Amino acid sequence: xxxxxxxxxxxxxxxxxxxxxxxxxxxxGTDYIHWYRQLPSQGPEYVIHGLTSNVNNRMASLAIAEDxxxxxxxxxxxxxxxxxxxxxxxxxxxxxKLIFGQGTExxxxx
Amino acid sequence: NAGVxxxxxxxxxxxxxxxxxxxxxxxxxxxxxxxxxxPGMGLRLIHYxxxxxxxxxxxxxxxxxxxxxxxxxxxxxxxxxxxxQTSVYFCASIPSxxxxxxxxxxxxxxxxxx
Numbered sequence: 001x002x003x004x005x006x007x008x009x010x011x012x013x014x015x016x017x018x019x020x021x022x023x024x025x026x027x028x029g030t031d032y033i034h035w036y037r038q039l040p041s042q043g044p045e046y047v048i049h050g051l052t053s054n055v056n057n058r059m060a061s062l063a064i065a066e067d068x069x070x071x072x073x074x075x076x077x078x079x080x081x082x083x084x085x086x087x088x089x090x091x092x093x094x095x096x097k098l099i100f101g102q103g104t105e106x107x108x109x110x
Numbered sequence: 111n112a113g114v115x116x117x118x119x120x121x122x123x124x125x126x127x128x129x130x131x132x133x134x135x136x137x138x139x140x141x142x143x144x145x146x147x148x149p150g151m152g153l154r155l156i157h158y159x160x161x162x163x164x165x166x167x168x169x170x171x172x173x174x175x176x177x178x179x180x181x182x183x184x185x186x187x188x189x190x191x192x193x194x195q196t197s198v199y200f201c202a203s204i205p206s207x208x209x210x211x212x213x214x215x216x217x218x219x220x221x222x223x224x
Contacts, residue, residue, distance in 0.1 A: 034212065043200050044153065046212030087152065097168065098143065098202070098213060100153040 004088045009105045012078045020073040020104055022088030027068050032091040034098065035062065035073045037084040044087065047073065083108045112136050116201050116216035123191040123223045131186040131219050133201030139214070141204045142184040143168070144176065146197040147218075153200060159184055191223045 005023040012018040024033065034049040048055055048062045050071075055062040061074040075082055087103040117132045135142065143158040145168075155168030159178040173195060175187040184203075188195060201216040 036213070043215035043218050044202075044213075046214065049212055085152075097155060097158060099155060099169070100145070102152050 003099075004090060004101050006086075006088055006101060006104045008102065009107070011107050011109065012075075012082075014080060014108055014110050015077050018075040018078045018082070018106065018108075020075075020086050020088075020106065021070065022072070023070045024088070024090055025069045027090055033062065033064060033068075033071050034089045034091050035060070036087045036089065037082075038087070038103070039081075039084045047086070049091070078106075078108045080108050080110060082106065114201055114203055114214050114216035116199075116219050118219060119217070120220050121222070123188070123221065125191060125193060125223060127191050129188050129191065131188070131199055131201075131221070133184045133186065133216060134182050135184075135201075135203040135214070136182065137203065137205070137214065138181060139203035140181070140206050142178070143202045143213075144174070144184070144186045145200045145202065146170065146195075147200065148197050156186065156199075188221075193223045195221065196223045197221060 032049050032051050035047040036044040037047050038044045048057055048060050050062045050064055063072045085103040085105050087100050089098050114135045140161050144156040145153040147153045154170050156174050157168055157176040159165045162178050162181050165176050165178055178184050199219045202213045204213045205211045
């Protein structure tokens with residue numbers, strides 16, 4: 001099963017952009033790249049996902065490298081409510097299996 | 111729509127007791143999964159189901175049983191609770207297995223085994 005590598009923690013200032021990196025060098029051609037976040041004492045929340053092209057939604061943007069071996073989650077203007085653990089996960093072709101890593105704990109300073 | 115509903119929210123068990131954690135979704139999702147999250151750790155996959163009548167093991171299946179008799183429900187059974195099973199349990203669902211859609215997670219069941 002392909003794995004992802006993320007920094008353990010990152011800091012950001014409120015209202016500044018945040019770039020959360022993820023490496024997935026063993027990704028296969030049919031694996032989707034998913035991002036979830038988990039606020040304290042809550043279940044994981046879907047943020048965004050993509051296959052090859054960059055993706056945008058109301059929460060964030062996902063930039064995927066051309067070789068698909070890395071991706072970056074972009075929060076355009078961090079708020080205090082964005083402080084959470086962010087997980088980058090590969091969704092295997094057969095689905096049903098999201099294998100979580102340790103994630104990146106994002107702290108946002110006012 | 112209620113999404114993914116987990117019951118109970120909190121539970122305390124004695125060692126050796128059995129219980130069932132309930133998970134129900136009203137989105138007609140084909141795939142459902144159970145995860146556990148220990149303090150300060152990421153989520154680990156216990157069991158998952160790709161449709162009614164079909165289940166498979168995840169990363170940490172020992173001590174747990176599942177069944178999927180309907181599309182809506184995916185209960186998780188602890189056969190003989192142990193302190194090592196103290197954790198927060200999350201259920202999740204997704205429309206299908208192609209990875210094209212994001213997962214919806216329940217709010218969790220916090221289980222303590224004493």
